[in-house]
Amino acid sequence: MSVPPESRAAGAALRLDAVSAGYGPLVILDRLSMALRPDEILLVLGANGSGKSTLLKTVMGLTTITGGILHKDDVDITRWATHRRAAGGIGYVPQNNNVFAGLSVRDNLGMGAYLQPAKRAAAQEAVLDLFPRLRERLGATAGALSGGERRMLSIALTLMADPAVLLLDEPSSDLAPAMIDLVFAAIQRIRRERRIPVLLVEQNVARGLAIADRVVVLVRGSVAADMPAAAVQRDHLHALFLHGSVGAAPAIQAQRSVP
Amino acid sequence: MLQILLNSIVYASEIAVIAVGISLAYSVVRFANFAHIQYAVLGGYFTYAARGLGLGFPVATAISAVLTGLVAIIVERLVFHPLRGLRPEAKMIASWGVALAFRSGVAAVFGGAARVFDVETDTYLLGDAVITSLDLAVVATTIAAMVVLQLLLYRTRIGTGLRALADNRDLAATRGIPPDRLTALMWFLAGAFAALGGTLFALETRLQPDMDLQILLPVFAAVTIGGLSSIAGAVAGACILSLAQNIAIGVDFGAVLSSRSWFLPSQFRDTIAVAAMVLVLCFRPRQLRSGGVR
Numbered sequence: 001m002s003v004p005p006e007s008r009a010a011g012a013a014l015r016l017d018a019v020s021a022g023y024g025p026l027v028i029l030d031r032l033s034m035a036l037r038p039d040e041i042l043l044v045l046g047a048n049g050s051g052k053s054t055l056l057k058t059v060m061g062l063t064t065i066t067g068g069i070l071h072k073d074d075v076d077i078t079r080w081a082t083h084r085r086a087a088g089g090i091g092y093v094p095q096n097n098n099v100f101a102g103l104s105v106r107d108n109l110g111m112g113a114y115l116q117p118a119k120r121a122a123a124q125e126a127v128l129d130l131f132p133r134l135r136e137r138l139g140a141t142a143g144a145l146s147g148g149e150r151r152m153l154s155i156a157l158t159l160m161a162d163p164a165v166l167l168l169d170e171p172s173s174d175l176a177p178a179m180i181d182l183v184f185a186a187i188q189r190i191r192r193e194r195r196i197p198v199l200l201v202e203q204n205v206a207r208g209l210a211i212a213d214r215v216v217v218l219v220r221g222s223v224a225a226d227m228p229a230a231a232v233q234r235d236h237l238h239a240l241f242l243h244g245s246v247g248a249a250p251a252i253q254a255q256r257s258v259p
Numbered sequence: 260m261l262q263i264l265l266n267s268i269v270y271a272s273e274i275a276v277i278a279v280g281i282s283l284a285y286s287v288v289r290f291a292n293f294a295h296i297q298y299a300v301l302g303g304y305f306t307y308a309a310r311g312l313g314l315g316f317p318v319a320t321a322i323s324a325v326l327t328g329l330v331a332i333i334v335e336r337l338v339f340h341p342l343r344g345l346r347p348e349a350k351m352i353a354s355w356g357v358a359l360a361f362r363s364g365v366a367a368v369f370g371g372a373a374r375v376f377d378v379e380t381d382t383y384l385l386g387d388a389v390i391t392s393l394d395l396a397v398v399a400t401t402i403a404a405m406v407v408l409q410l411l412l413y414r415t416r417i418g419t420g421l422r423a424l425a426d427n428r429d430l431a432a433t434r435g436i437p438p439d440r441l442t443a444l445m446w447f448l449a450g451a452f453a454a455l456g457g458t459l460f461a462l463e464t465r466l467q468p469d470m471d472l473q474i475l476l477p478v479f480a481a482v483t484i485g486g487l488s489s490i491a492g493a494v495a496g497a498c499i500l501s502l503a504q505n506i507a508i509g510v511d512f513g514a515v516l517s518s519r520s521w522f523l524p525s526q527f528r529d530t531i532a533v534a535a536m537v538l539v540l541c542f543r544p545r546q547l548r549s550g551g552v553r
């Protein structure tokens with residue numbers, strides 16, 4: 001399989017070249033190639049089970065990588081352990097279990113800054129400025145937070161480490177519309193103020209497209225489409241999700257996926 | 260009755276110090292380490308050996324704690340780390356194997372004969388109850404050890420990292436917390452506490468290779484009552500268990516029911532431990548249910 005031009009782009013914040021990965025013997029990502037450019041929000045779309053979360057976990061070193069190369073800023077991090085990737089500037093907000101439920105909000109934030117204890121106070125002020133609601137909840141146990149507060153904490157906790165790249169897995173899921181507004185405003189503000197690229201997985205297509213610069217569509221563990229966000233036509237999304245392309249010959253890329 | 264209470268406190272201290280190590284380990288690696296009991300026995304012998312070099316008790320115990328902590332790290336490296344992908348049951352059985360190996364090792368190196376620590380104790384009378392200076396030292400040491408552990412887990416970055424690791428290992432790793440290094444630290448702490456508890460236990464009784472059989476059941480009953488992964492739970496479990504045992508063995512049931520004196524034979528200690536465990540588990544209050552490191 002040839003490597004798409006995006007992936008060859010020099011200076012990508014993250015670059016995956018024909019990466020295959022999964023859970024033990026189960027291969028989910030199938031020779032997936034893509035790149036995250038500096039300073040962009042890249043939206044990852046795909047049906048349930050298409051491998052979106054697995055993609056983010058793979059970047060974070062939480063899956064078994066069986067092939068391909070993963071670069072961060074042109075450094076090969078394919079074999080790095082998870083904690084080393086975090087130290088290397090990759091910030092990750094998982095879809096589930098994304099706070100330390102048994103720890104206080106304050107301790108959660110402290111763990112976000114585990115690697116830079118000296119910068120903790122300043123980092124904490126910055127994230128509390130972004131999510132003022134958390135300030136009143138510093139002493140609470142994270143497991144006792146509401147769903148919205150917990151989401152804010154999961155993002156705040158990740159920003160505490162001052163990441164160079166942000167991976168967000170479905171930041172809007174299970175939230176009320178007002179809370180979704182708040183979270184998406186925060187994502188835009190993060191990108192504006194911190195000037196870091198964001199790899200955003202989001203089921204809420206309209207919300208995602210509203211802030212994204214570019215879109216990739218995953219179909220069964222491979223990139224089936226890659227286009228500017230502005231070029232996505234909403235009424236074609238269904239076909240995109242299923243086949244990765246709109247038109248009459250949809251099957252070429254989809255077919256080579258593992259069953 | 261006061262005597263029973265005092266005995267309970269002293270015994271609970273010894274049990275609790277050993278038990279918290281099991282809970283700490285369980286909270287991070289999610290299996291009950293039966294070799295922990297052997298760490299306690301080994302720690303007792305290390306202290307005895309250090310005493311033999313003419314060292315004072317505090318220094319000898321500290322050296323024993325460090326050595327046993329290192330032994331626990333070595334066992335992790337050689338056995339538990341390579342098996343980390345297996346199910347908890349498999350690791351638990353492996354820990355039995357480690358325990359048996361240590362058991363014969365201790366007997367081979369130190370011999371089967373019982374040894375007694377040479378401690379001079381003063382005896383104090385509280386009403387009609389007796390307490391020794393050794394008892395007081397055991398309880399004071401336990402309290403100090405618990406305070407240190409609490410401060411470490413709740414007031415330091417590394418300790419909070421350990422709680423984070425116990426809470427959610429993957430999330431901890433994605434925060435840059437090195438899981439293997441902190442797991443090694445956890446094993447060190449568990450081994451050190453086992454050594455301290457084993458030393459306290461041996462001080463109050465005597466040192467012999469099969470003292471593990473006296474420790475095993477009460478310690479595991481205490482940990483189980485406490486919900487396996489909770490440190491506060493393990494301490495509470497030790498108190499409940501110790502009280503149950505000392506009341507069952509120490510109360511003159513004959514005198515309560517008739518005029519003739521009758522005590523439950525002390526061989527029933529373990530039976531009482533199991534009975535107390537089952538009773539508490541059936542009716543246990545919510546706060547004793549399992550959770551992270553608390």
Ligand SMILES: Nc1ncnc2c1ncn2[C@@H]1O[C@H](COP(=O)(O)OP(=O)(O)OP(=O)(O)O)[C@@H](O)[C@H]1O
Nearest residue numbers: 023026028046047048049050051052053054055095
């Ligand atoms: N820990 C795991 N062990 C084994 N298989 C897994 C694991 N996590 C996910 N999978 C499998 O990997 C495939 C892709 O899952 P993934 O979570 O990446 O999908 P997704 O695109 O994020 O879906 P969703 O939109 O539902 O979140 C699914 O078939 C899933 O069953």
Ligand SMILES: [Mg+2]
Nearest residue numbers: 052053054095
């Ligand atoms: Mg997902």
